[in-house]
Amino acid sequence: MQASVGDQLLVHGRTVGHEDKVAKIVEVLGSEGTPPYRVRFDDGHEALVSPGPDSVVRHKEHGGTPQ
Template identity: 70%
Template sequence: MHASKGDRLVVHGRTVGQQDHVVEIVEVLGHNGTPPYRVRAEDGHETIMSPGPDSVVDHRKATGQ
């Protein structure tokens, strides 16, 4: 998995009826775009995450950029 600042990370819902969770990557902490990533949710909450296999990088830049 490789990402850049401004990309979106989509974490797919794990159960039926659970929606995908989309966050903006605000900082890449790994080497050459690899995890972990500092991410920001829509509500402004930030955290550091190392995404699992249920996640994909959306290279379209997040809105508001």
């Protein structure tokens, strides 16, 4: 997984009733765009994440297409 500042991280809900979460990547801490990432959620909460297989990056320069 690779991302840049400004991309979105989409974390799929893991169980029934849990919605997907979308966060904006505000800092890339790994080398060459790799995790971990500092992200900001819509409610303003920031977190340091190392995304798992239930996550995808929506690249800003590619029109938001998940990869």
